[in-house]
Amino acid sequence: MNIGFIGAGHMGSAMIEGLLKAKIVAPENLFVKGGSSGTAEALQEKLGFQLINDYEPLKKCQVIFIATGAKIVLDILKQAAPSMEKDTILISVATGHTVKEAQTVLGDEIHVVHAIPNTPVSVNAGMIGAAFASDMPKETKNEAMRVLESLGKVEEVNENLLGTFGTVAGCSPAFVDIFMEALADGAVSEGLPRTLSYEIIAQMMLGSAQLALETKKHPGELKDGVTSPGGSTIKGVTALEKNGFRYAVIDAVKQANS
Numbered sequence: 304m305n306i307g308f309i310g311a312g313h314m315g316s317a318m319i320e321g322l323l324k325a326k327i328v329a330p331e332n333l334f335v336k337g338g339s340s341g342t343a344e345a346l347q348e349k350l351g352f353q354l355i356n357d358y359e360p361l362k363k364c365q366v367i368f369i370a371t372g373a374k375i376v377l378d379i380l381k382q383a384a385p386s387m388e389k390d391t392i393l394i395s396v397a398t399g400h401t402v403k404e405a406q407t408v409l410g411d412e413i414h415v416v417h418a419i420p421n422t423p424v425s426v427n428a429g430m431i432g433a434a435f436a437s438d439m440p441k442e443t444k445n446e447a448m449r450v451l452e453s454l455g456k457v458e459e460v461n462e463n464l465l466g467t468f469g470t471v472a473g474c475s476p477a478f479v480d481i482f483m484e485a486l487a488d489g490a491v492s493e494g495l496p497r498t499l500s501y502e503i504i505a506q507m508m509l510g511s512a513q514l515a516l517e518t519k520k521h522p523g524e525l526k527d528g529v530t531s532p533g534g535s536t537i538k539g540v541t542a543l544e545k546n547g548f549r550y551a552v553i554d555a556v557k558q559a560n561s
């Protein structure tokens with residue numbers, strides 16, 4: 304299979320890395336068109352895919368991703384449309400447009416998927432929300448799912464939920480990164496080395512997430528299991544509540560989604 308990419312910025316490069324790691328496409332079958340800043344060229348030197356300068360080579364691709372800024376995505380699709388063969392799957396990860404708008408630009412012969420991924424796709428541990436054109440044939444949808452699932456877990460959602468899905472799955476890695484950094488600051492101030500602190504914290508978060516996914520227990524129940532009466536954990540939990548931790552998190556989601 305040949306895969307095409309328009310845009311290799313933060314999200315584009317994370318997906319390109321994930322697709323190559325998953326070996327769903329070989330570097331010689333991956334055609335990437337970047338913008339003008341040289342980001343795609345630098346990535347090409349590292350990953351060895353086919354760098355393209357115009358949309359023409361996309362004719363060879365059965366699946367094309369677009370990962371450009373939201374404001375320009377429909378204009379770029381208009382320019383790229385003549386280079387898309389019938390039955391191409393177009394996966395847009397750009398925000399700010401609908402499946403219908405992309406479909407209007409591309410015509411009925413192209414199958415449009417609107418997906419919102421997050422940066423862990425680069426290590427094939429992404430959380431991706433996907434909305435499909437309503438008339439997409441089953442085999443085409445399965446093929447799009449196969450490609451997306453190589454990057455992580457995929458949930459099909461109604462397109463009007465993609466925005467909030469993107470906030471929770473796409474913005475939260477930054478919230479979690481700040482939480483990890485703050486935990487490490489606390490650990491370092493109590494005497495643990497910095498590098499060791501980051502390693503402990505990342506593994507702890509991975510384990511906590513795995514426990515939640517595998518047991519399907521309510522987060523409150525998992526928390527109760529760690530807090531023994533009069534123990535140190537409940538003292539920490541009390542400090543978090545006193546400092547408005549829950550409200551800070553809820554407000555972060557609300558602000559990011561506004």
Ligand SMILES: NC(=O)c1ccc[n+]([C@@H]2O[C@H](COP(=O)([O-])OP(=O)(O)OC[C@H]3O[C@@H](n4cnc5c(N)ncnc54)[C@H](OP(=O)(O)O)[C@@H]3O)[C@@H](O)[C@H]2O)c1
Nearest residue numbers: 310312313314336337338339340370371372373397398473
């Ligand atoms: N970052 C995330 O976590 C995330 C999550 C979900 C969805 N998204 C969505 O994904 C899209 C991209 O986000 P991003 O964070 O990756 O932004 P970004 O880092 O700014 O990347 C956008 C890329 O598009 C390239 N570009 C512009 N015009 C182009 C053209 N004509 N042909 C090919 N490439 C072109 C730019 O290249 P040059 O800079 O070289 O000009 C840039 O590298 C956005 O719509 C965003 O909302 C992002």
